[in-house]
């Protein structure tokens with residue numbers, strides 16, 4: 013199988029605060045892995061390190077794209093990491109609110125297209141067909157995500173659940189190998205969560221993805237994930253299959269006091 | 278009574294304004310003869326004026342609040358008009374005819390005024406790339422305008438190069454200057470960028486003002502040649518008409534190019550940058566490239582406008598390139614509606630032409646301009662013609678573009 | 681050495697005025713994230729009303745310290761009223777709109793106020809009487825420091841210390857700081873945000889008025905345009921120090937004043953403002969958040 017991503021001894025400091033301490037993590041090609049832990053454990057910070065938004069204080073992040081050889085991505089620019097095939101969604105939704113749903117997804121195609129300024133002005137056939145390809149591909153992703161009726165709405169005007177799905181659609185448009193989802197079910201009702209559950213599983217096969225998922229909804233996590241990493245106060249306290257995590261005393265202890273502990277046990 | 282509350286409020290407000298403006302409006306100190314002139318009559322003016330204005334102010338503000346609550350966003354009438362092909366096609370046709378026969382119908386002076394207005398159309402559309410699309414708040418846009426104007430004047434003076442040669446050179450130099458300004462501000466957030474661009478423009482203006490050997494200082498450069506017309510010597514009148522048509526053509530070019538850019542892969546990237554810089558990068562857009570192209574392509578038009586300005590007035594000095602000028606161009610963009618090409622054209626024409634044709638108010642031009650900026654922002658913060666995103670229509674199974 | 685000392689004092693004097701004005705910018709920015717372009721105009725109006733009040737008082741036969749005190753009180757109250765009104769008209773209705781709308785409205789207000797004073801008063805420079813008191817004490821130190829330099833520096837320092845104490849220890853100051861930090865949180869904990877904003881404008885305007893009187897007495901003439909340049913410089917100072925930060929504004933003002941003073945003294949007197957702006961650009965390139973600004977590593 014092989015890994016698509018390896019994180020080695022990753023440490024991230026904010027001033028005096030150590031948000032991640034010597035974290036190690038690996039994601040196998042084609043798997044859905046989950047990252048769980050109490051609020052403030054450093055999960056989002058880890059995503060931000062993986063996607064280049066934060067520069068890690070220490071440690072390495074290695075990406076193994078299916079077609080190329082290993083590449084150290086820590087320290088690269090955000091958009092370069094996206095170009096190498098890592099896409100993400102945000103815990104606090106960050107869409108381009110003043111743009112339409114379709115345009116949001118079309119932005120995702122930016123790295124996979126190349127028409128230049130001159131192309132934009134003169135619109136030669138190459139630019140035209142590229143533009144058409146961008147529109148078609150974006151529309152097909154929106155169809156897949158069930159957002160086709162909303163293509164011309166402004167992203168700001170979408171209901172919450174649709175906004176979360178649009179973020180996934182935008183990420184898919186960048187042709188990622190690895191998809192990072194930050195609490196995709198947050199704020200969804202149980203029915204929407206169930207739909208999301210099915211969708212994520214389907215995504216992996218249809219788009220040939222590896223997925224790392226941050227989620228508090230334990231049912232979703234246990235359902236989807238082959239492997240689970242548990243963070244607490246920036247430390248990695250457990251790694252294993254859902255079965256193993258469910259019975260891990262350290263995990264149960266970390267979650268004690270949080271309502272989630274009922275769900276874990 | 279229906280408006281009792283507003284009337285009472287307005288009375289208080291009028292009293293407040295009488296107090297507030299009392300020293301400045303009523304008292305006038307003559308420091309030379311050491312006497313004080315009391316102009317009591319002004320109290321009446323202030324009182325009545327404040328009363329009436331505040332009455333309507335409150336009325337409209339309340340109307341705006343309630344309409345916001347009931348219908349969060351309705352497309353304005355103006356927007357619907359210009360989006361309706363039955364209206365805008367004939368309208369465009371009429372405007373086109375009007376533009377063509379304008380010099381035949383109106384006086385030499387009017388043609389000159391219109392030419393100036395067209396220069397502002399070009400400036401507005403250029404700044405729109407930076408501010409309206411990419412969200413880069415540039416308070417020093419006038420610097421690029423100055424670069425264009427001085428490129429023409431100086432390169433012509435020293436090397437005798439001609440207008441047609443220097444038009445693209447001026448544009449390119451301005452674009453280059455745009456990149457030069459763009460680099461240091463790449464890391465800066467919104468308002469820091471604003472003050473740094475302002476600082477660049479002020480530095481440039483002060484250098485032009487003081488570096489006499491280079492730029493001829495505050496007295497500027499005169500006798501800049503008008504553009505040649507196939508080697509024929511034109512009278513000033515003919516030359517004004519020639520400039521006018523030149524600007525019509527070049528504004529056409531500006532509109533065409535900025536429209537195409539706006540609706541391209543790069544234009545979308547700019548808007549995404551404006552909407553959310555971080556998400557934009559995480560979606561794979563190179564922030565550096567997007568910002569620098571926005572600066573360069575925005576500055577380019579200012580450079581071109583600068584060359585045209587120098588050729589039109591045949592005289593330039595640093596006083597034409599003050600912060601007020603930047604503020605004016607920025608107002609055009611915001612009043613027109615950021616990102617909206619027709620809105621900006623309309624606003625540029627309105628802002629430059631209205632004061633010309635309201636000569637009666639010539640003393641009050643600037644104060645009315647200031648008041649208008651406030652009022653329009655309060656009651657129409659999206660501008661005259663807010664930009665609307667392009668709509669696409671899809672037929673299953675193959676997708677196709679509508680417009 | 682003597683030359684150096686003169687430049688240093690000149691820079692300090694100038695910097696104190698920048699600092700007084702920069703405080704208004706920084707406080708408003710801290711709470712509303714708005715560049716209040718009309719702030720320089722408040723300072724100009726402060727100078728004009730001081731001139732008018734002082735002239736009236738002098739013609740009533742008053743002299744010396746009493747003119748200064750009464751004129752200062754009147755001016756401060758008056759400028760504060762202007763600041764309050766400006767906010768209500770040009771900014772309050774725009775709280776919910778995009779960032780650029782209030783900025784344009786601020787530029788409009790600035791143009792309006794300049795022309796209002798120009799039309800109602802004059803477009804010429806007016807001589808401004810030296811209101812600052814003469815005393816034996818000042819004479820005795822005049823070999824070391826010019827009397828008006830001394831008064832400007834000391835007054836500014838006193839006013840700024842008072843502001844710092846006010847922000848630190850009073851309930852109002854705490855509410856202001858809370859609002860600057862997180863407006864929603866402040867509102868939830870019972871802070872009346874509208875009142876805080878109004879007071880911020882009032883205090884900022886009062887400081888600007890004091891700056892206006894001091895500088896007008898020092899320079900000896902005013903016109904309707906003085907607010908513009910001072911305003912841009914003060915805003916530059918606020919950014920230089922780290923906008924939103926009160927000590928930053930003071931530091932930024934002083935640094936800017938000194939840079940201009942030494943630049944004009946040692947390099948060239950033509951490029952006074954160029955030194956200020958060049959310094960700003962340099963500092964922001966290396967410290968994008970200003971000297972004392974909070975780091976902008978935003979949370980995602």
Ligand SMILES: Nc1ncnc2c1ncn2[C@@H]1O[C@H](COP(=O)(O)OP(=O)(O)O)[C@@H](O)[C@H]1O
Pocket residue numbers: 026029031049050051052053054055056057058977978979980
């Ligand atoms: N940009 C930042 N600056 C300072 N502290 C931060 C920043 N980002 C995150 N943190 C801190 O790091 C810790 C982990 O946060 P986060 O990764 O968001 O947690 P999680 O996503 O697991 O809930 C928290 O204490 C948070 O306050």
Ligand SMILES: [Mg+2]
Pocket residue numbers: 055056057103
């Ligand atoms: Mg998180």
